[in-house]
Amino acid sequence: MRPTRLPVNPDTPMQWHVFARLWPYLLEFKQRVALALLCLVAAKIASIGLPFVLKHTVDNLNQEPIATLAVPIALVVAYGTLRLINVLLGEVRDTLFGRVTERAMRRIGLEVFEHLHRLDLTFHLSRQTGGLSRDIERGTSGISFLMRFMVFNIGPTLLEIALVVGVLLTQYGMSFAMIILCSVVAYVWFSMKATDWRTEFVRQANLADSTSNTRAIDSLLNYETVKYFNNEQYEARQYDTNLANWEQARRKNRLSLFALNGGQAFIIAASMTSMMLLAALEVSHGNMTIGDFVLINAFTMQIFMPLNFLGFVYREIRGSLANIENLFNLLGTVPTVADAPSAGKLEINQSRIHFDNVSFYYRAERRILNHVNFTIEPGTKVAIVGESGAGKSTLVKLLFRFYDPVSGAVRIDDQDISTVTQHSLRQHIGIVPQDTVLFNDTIGENIRYGRPDATEQDIQQAIHLAHLEQFIASLPDGLNTQVGERGLKLSGGEKQRVAIARAILKRPAIMVFDEATSSLDSQSEQAILSALREVAEGHTSMVIAHRLSTIIDADKILVMQQGQIVEQGTHSELLSQQGVYAGLWQAQQKQASD
Numbered sequence: 001m002r003p004t005r006l007p008v009n010p011d012t013p014m015q016w017h018v019f020a021r022l023w024p025y026l027l028e029f030k031q032r033v034a035l036a037l038l039c040l041v042a043a044k045i046a047s048i049g050l051p052f053v054l055k056h057t058v059d060n061l062n063q064e065p066i067a068t069l070a071v072p073i074a075l076v077v078a079y080g081t082l083r084l085i086n087v088l089l090g091e092v093r094d095t096l097f098g099r100v101t102e103r104a105m106r107r108i109g110l111e112v113f114e115h116l117h118r119l120d121l122t123f124h125l126s127r128q129t130g131g132l133s134r135d136i137e138r139g140t141s142g143i144s145f146l147m148r149f150m151v152f153n154i155g156p157t158l159l160e161i162a163l164v165v166g167v168l169l170t171q172y173g174m175s176f177a178m179i180i181l182c183s184v185v186a187y188v189w190f191s192m193k194a195t196d197w198r199t200e201f202v203r204q205a206n207l208a209d210s211t212s213n214t215r216a217i218d219s220l221l222n223y224e225t226v227k228y229f230n231n232e233q234y235e236a237r238q239y240d241t242n243l244a245n246w247e248q249a250r251r252k253n254r255l256s257l258f259a260l261n262g263g264q265a266f267i268i269a270a271s272m273t274s275m276m277l278l279a280a281l282e283v284s285h286g287n288m289t290i291g292d293f294v295l296i297n298a299f300t301m302q303i304f305m306p307l308n309f310l311g312f313v314y315r316e317i318r319g320s321l322a323n324i325e326n327l328f329n330l331l332g333t334v335p336t337v338a339d340a341p342s343a344g345k346l347e348i349n350q351s352r353i354h355f356d357n358v359s360f361y362y363r364a365e366r367r368i369l370n371h372v373n374f375t376i377e378p379g380t381k382v383a384i385v386g387e388s389g390a391g392k393s394t395l396v397k398l399l400f401r402f403y404d405p406v407s408g409a410v411r412i413d414d415q416d417i418s419t420v421t422q423h424s425l426r427q428h429i430g431i432v433p434q435d436t437v438l439f440n441d442t443i444g445e446n447i448r449y450g451r452p453d454a455t456e457q458d459i460q461q462a463i464h465l466a467h468l469e470q471f472i473a474s475l476p477d478g479l480n481t482q483v484g485e486r487g488l489k490l491s492g493g494e495k496q497r498v499a500i501a502r503a504i505l506k507r508p509a510i511m512v513f514d515e516a517t518s519s520l521d522s523q524s525e526q527a528i529l530s531a532l533r534e535v536a537e538g539h540t541s542m543v544i545a546h547r548l549s550t551i552i553d554a555d556k557i558l559v560m561q562q563g564q565i566v567e568q569g570t571h572s573e574l575l576s577q578q579g580v581y582a583g584l585w586q587a588q589q590k591q592a593s594d
């Protein structure tokens, strides 16, 4: 698996406050956490006992003559048992605590997911979904790492150091305790400093790694384009340039790791040597036994073993904290389109839509809609036409309240849609969008998405109305055929028909068709148009169209130009006005007859 660690900027301060936010998740399973900690303390006490058993065994064997073998044998058995208890307690602790971590990951994962769906379209358009999912993945694995390592690595190591220093101080005097304490402090200090210094090299290596990978994937995904232009060698050269950077970055990374490991080894060696020298002196002066010498040796080794991982753990913790911070920042993002605290449900009566003097821009420097006024009477069909970029789809986005108007209001049955809940608003509007995106699921599930609790009969009826029957019958697994990225690719027209079936299934009071037949050939278009007419029957509907021939039966046609409605009326009224619409109509008629 590729590392999911976020390269950490060495100047980023440690995000200690993240711990405070994780605390409540630990408290969810108080008893488990308490039991895990109990196992931890018991395991550490067992491991502190080990060198003592060793000491007594050696001292016993060192007696001349050995009185009885029973005592050393019992001691060796005790040694083995203590080791086993130590390991088993560690396993029990891991198993107990695993549940706590997993539950925290689940809770936070769901919280973020729900929050992301609450955020507005502007947020989603400005963030790459790939980047977002990486943030979530890194954040949640950061939580798992942090919880495990704080409780099982840093915590136990600190406890062990305290116990060992305490034992040395009480049993063997100040000098031994001081050497251990000083060398641990030196070791920790050096590891942290050296790790911070190395972070930049690690970051460069990770960056070079992901750049070369992105390049390779991009090139392979564009396989066809590479072949069209005969550019295999060009691609290979580009890839190799990236690989050369990677090689260089890895070299620095490796050398800096050598410096870190070398420094740590030096501190350990110096500490071991001084402890052993001091112990040897004490033995030669008759103040200590050989057993004591072995005990001191065992303690020193025992202390440095977990510290060996310190550089790695420290770097990972920094990375995890930064990743979790990113994740929590996501949670802190406030949606710009939100339900008012007093928002009630949209009450649909006749479903009259009224754009009341609506002005809108995405960015202040470019106004998109300028004082737009129109009404769609209940049960009627209003078509919106106009040049590309005039603001037609923007009207739909405002109707769905993906954005709020800068001034004016959108009303449905005299209720300003910004005063009702978004859920109740969207419940009553169905859409066949310009681009239909399908989920990576079966075609049946994709249709059912319009109303997840629909019956089979409803689904069959929607399929029939959307003229999908023949197409589905031609699929190898019928409704169970997988579609989307890993399944069957549907053509633009087929996708639109799935979208129509979905919208039919939703049974909304208001229907919106945004270029709903743009991907269809003329014959399919006519079939779908008659289906849409059936579907729209009795609904208030808003139709956006490029091809005017598809909307001549509309009750009203609005002609948009640069964010304003410049003409409105029925097809024949507009033709007789001899204005913008008549011009567009003639142009399209001419095009069709050419």
Ligand SMILES: Nc1ncnc2c1ncn2[C@@H]1O[C@H](COP(=O)(O)OP(=O)(O)OP(=O)(O)O)[C@@H](O)[C@H]1O
Binding pocket: 125, 362, 363, 368, 386, 387, 388, 389, 390, 391, 392, 393, 394, 395
């Ligand atoms: N999210 C956005 N941020 C900034 N500008 C946008 C955004 N969405 C659309 N626009 C701009 O707003 C203008 C109106 O877009 P809109 O999609 O409403 O036009 P349209 O009339 O539906 O065009 P078309 O017929 O080509 O679909 C365009 O100039 C477009 O570039």
